[in-house]
Amino acid sequence: MHFGLSEEQEMIVSTVRRFVETEIYPHEAEVERTGEVPQELAEHLKSKVQEMGFWACNFPEEVGGAGLSHLDFTLVERELGRGSMALTHFFGRPQNILMACEGDQRDRYLLPAVRGERMDALAMTEPGAGSDVRGMTCTAARNGGDWVVNGTKHFISGADHADFFIVFVATGVDETPKGPKKRITCFLVDRGHPGFTVRDGYNSVSHKGYKNCILEFDDCRLSDAQVLGEVDGGFEVMNTWLYATRLTVAAFCVGRARRCFDLALEYAAERRQFGQQIAKFQGVSFQIADMITEIDAADLLTLNGAWRLDQNLPANREIASAKLYASEMLARVTDTSLQIFGGMGLMDDFPIERFWRDARVERIWDGTSEIQRHIISRDLFRPLGA
Structure with a gap:
């Protein structure tokens, strides 16, 4: 190997x-x-x-x-x-979901996005439906040959700079033995479209400047030309193009952890207490050793998931494992780094306190740690009929 x-x-x-x-x-x-x-x-x-x-x-x-x-x-x-x-x-x-664009959609959305002429934002999460995608209440109903959309999305990253939005909406309900099951359709919606409003979101302590926004649909009329993929086929385009975004979170966590680790390593080598560098204290040096071991492990898990995608091998469990481990690893690394810096770690003279705050959200977005554990365990038990 x-x-x-x-x-x-x-x-x-x-x-x-x-x-x-x-x-x-x-x-x-x-x-x-x-x-x-x-x-x-x-x-x-x-x-x-x-x-x-x-x-x-x-x-x-x-x-x-x-x-x-x-x-x-x-x-x-x-x-x-x-x-x-x-x-x-x-x-x-x-x-990448824009690769599902067809016909005029390619000239209106895909190609301008690739050329950097237009920026996109993905809209899925709602106030009452985060990880429960089928629990969304933002709906689209047929009316006069169009779709009329009503509802709200929130926590929409990058929406403040987006020229158009990739929005997932409930377009019907099927009755199943396990109860009602919502059908989901993906729409492409331009900023400024009648009935569609983008407004400021919440003030997050993580990733200052990287804003979340709230999207509101009030009798917003959309045509079939704005459907991305097939009507009621939202889960198909989602599963085809979006599940690998968890690798992006894992990779981010590895990169951020290495930057944080480098600062902690240098600080431990320079900071002196009781007449010597704190790196000479086993309590600090062992923390450094644990951090680099976890970072390397998360790195390999993440690169393995990407490699499997390139080899057209099943990768859902591997990607979930990478996202789970890397995001939780980052939390431990930032917390340990702050401990090594001591009180100065909480001061904005150093970026450690920022890394510490930023790390918290990584275990939530793009599927919580609990969702990743569900994906992993389901993948293991399904072949056994459990």
């Missing part, structure tokens, strides 16, 4: 890491303080990424993307994980 990276992959890693260090790090403190990314800075970052040839690098070359493999793209996400999400958002990775 060979775990090394190819020369091309090493170049991808070094290029993206250099971008994060030179273009992202210098602006993090200000974004954290204000909770805003200036439009001029956002456009600068987009321009730099396009010059580098990395915009929409997760899309195939046939539509204008860089055509990176799942493994290559996971390496990109891992390096971006080192930086502020509010800023790396403008590295430009449109939702």
Whole structure:
């Protein structure tokens, strides 16, 4: 077995890491303080990424993307994980689900997104339906040949910068032996469409500047041309294109954990107490050893999930394991790093307290830790008929 990276992959890693260090790090403190990314800075970052040839690098070359493999793209996400999400958002990775676009949808949504002319946002979560996708109450009903949508979405990341939205809505109910089962359809909705409003969301303590928004639909009329995939086929497009997004979270967690670890390692080597470096105390050195072991384990789990996707091997359980372990690992690493820094770790003189706050959400979005455990255990028990 060979775990090394190819020369091309090493170049991808070094290029993206250099971008994060030179273009992202210098602006993090200000974004954290204000909770805003200036439009001029956002456009600068987009321009730099396009010059580098990395915009929409997760899309195939046939539509204008860089055509990176799942493994290559996971390496990109891992390096971006080192930086502020509010800023790396403008590295430009449109939702792969746009590959389901057909006909005019390709010219209106897919290709402009790949070229960086339009930005998208994914809308699934509702106030009363997070992990329970079939519990959504935002509905679309037929009326005069159109669909009339009513309801609310919230926690919609990146909606403040989005030009259009990929929205999942309930479009009917089937009666089954296990009770009512909602049918789900995916729609493409432009910002400013009549009956559709985007407003500010909640003030989160995690990832300042990377905003969540609330979407409101009030008798919003949509045509069949705005259906992505098939009517009532929302779960099919979701399962085809979205389940691998959990790898993005896992990769982010690995990258962020390595940055946090590097700071803790350097601090432990320099900080002196009782006449010596604190790295010489077993209580600290063993914590350092545990952190790097967990980071490496999460890294390998994540890269394995990406590799399996590239080999067309079943990867649902492996991806769930990577997301579960990496997100919980990040929580432990940030907490331990803060402990090593002591009281200064809670001060904004260092980014440790920010990493600590940011880490908490990783165990929630893109499927909670409990959902990942459910996916893993179901995959193991299903072949046994249990």
